[in-house]
Amino acid sequence: QKEVEQNSGPLSVPEGAIASLNCTYSDRGSQSFFWYRQYSGKSPELIMFIYSNGDKEDGRFTAQLNKASQYVSLLIRDSQPSDSATYLCAAANAGKSTFGDGTTLTVKP
Amino acid sequence: DAGVIQSPRHEVTEMGQEVTLRCKPISGHNSLFWYRQTMMRGLELLIYFNNNVPIDDSGMPEDRFSAKMPNASFSTLKIQPSEPRDSAVYFCASSKRTGLPAPGANVLTFGAGSRLTVL
Numbered sequence: 048q049k050e051v052e053q054n055s056g057p058l059s060v061p062e063g064a065i066a067s068l069n070c071t072y073s074d075r076g077s078q079s080f081f082w083y084r085q086y087s088g089k090s091p092e093l094i095m096f097i098y099s100n101g102d103k104e105d106g107r108f109t110a111q112l113n114k115a116s117q118y119v120s121l122l123i124r125d126s127q128p129s130d131s132a133t134y135l136c137a138a139a140n141a142g143k144s145t146f147g148d149g150t151t152l153t154v155k156p
Numbered sequence: 157d158a159g160v161i162q163s164p165r166h167e168v169t170e171m172g173q174e175v176t177l178r179c180k181p182i183s184g185h186n187s188l189f190w191y192r193q194t195m196m197r198g199l200e201l202l203i204y205f206n207n208n209v210p211i212d213d214s215g216m217p218e219d220r221f222s223a224k225m226p227n228a229s230f231s232t233l234k235i236q237p238s239e240p241r242d243s244a245v246y247f248c249a250s251s252k253r254t255g256l257p258a259p260g261a262n263v264l265t266f267g268a269g270s271r272l273t274v275l
Contacts, residue, residue, distance in 0.1 A: 079262050090247055090266035091199070135199065139262045142187055142253035143212060148198040 050074055053136050053147035062156050066123040070136030070147055073117065077138035080112055080119045085133045085149065094134075095121070126154040162248050162267035170275050174236040177270045180229055181250030189264065190223055190233050191247040199247070205231065206253055238274045245269045 053070045060066045072080075079098045083091035097103045097110040097119070109122040119138075123130055133149040161180040169175055181188045189204040203213040205225045213223070220239070225231040235242055249264040 081263065083264075090269050091264070092266070093263050096263060137264075142206065142251065142262050143201065143204060144189075144262065144264055145201065146191075146199040 048073065049147065050145045051136055051138050051147035053134075054150045055148075056150040057153060058150055059153045059155060060126050062126060062128060062154055064126050064154075066126045066130065066152055066154070068121040068123075068134050068136070068150050068152070070119040070121075071117055072119065072136075072138040072145075074138060074140055074145070075117070076140045078141075079139040080110070081137040081139065081144065082108075082110060082119075082121045083135040083137060083146075085135060087132075091135055123152075126152075128154050128156050130154050160248055160250050160265055160267035162246075162270050164270055165268060166271050166273075168273045168275065169238055171239055172237040173274075174234065175238045175242075175272060175274075177233040177246050177248075177272070179231045179233075179248030179267060181231070181248070182265055183229070185250035185252050185265070186228075187251045187253040187262075188225060188231050189249045189251070190231070191249060191266075192244045193247060193269075194244045202233070235272075238272075240274045243272055243274050245271050 051072050081096045082094045085091040095110045097112045103110045107124045111120045131153050133151045135149045136147040137144040163178045190202040193199045202215045203223045208225045223233045247269045249266045
C-alpha cells in the first residue's frame, strides 16, 4: 500500500461543474498536506496547503482535512477547461513530502 | 527570484555513461529534494538535504545513484553507470523547512525538470 493514495481517475466533468478529488494517507505523523497541479510536460505547482482539520477556501478551491479519517480532499467549483491537469496530493512529515500518483482531471467545454 | 534552476533540461545518453544533473535552489530555502517521475511509479523522493546535509537517502534506488550538496546554492545528482530503466524526469525542489506546520512552510517549489533518456 502506498503512503498516499488518490482516486485512480481519470475524472471528467463539464465546464462549470464541481470537481471532487480525494486522497488518503497512512502516516499519522503527517502534519501538513498539499495539493499540487501538474500540467502535461510541466512541473508540479502548489495550489493549496492545509494543516488544520476542517475546510480551507481559496477562490474556487476548497481543501478539506480530516485527520481522524486520514483523509484530504480538494473541491474545484465552477471548473474551467484550464483546470484540466493532474492533481497531486502530498503529505509532509518533518519537512519530507510524499506524493500520491495523482488524479487526472479533464474539464470539457 | 529565478526559481529553482535545473540543468540540463534534456539529456539523451547511452547505457553505461555517466549522467550528472544539476540544481540551484531558491535563495533562502534550507531544504532541497530530488524526485524522479515516471508513468509507472509516479513522483518518487530519491533524497533530500536539510542545510546541505543529506537527511534521507532511502529512496535512492541503487549505489549507481549519488547526490551531493556542497553549498547552499548547488546540488548534483549523478548516475554512474546509467541504465535504460533510469529514463525518467528528474525534478529538483526546494523549500523553507520548519519543524511545525505554518503558512508557507514546507511548500515545495519545483524546477522545470531534467528529462533523461538512456538508450
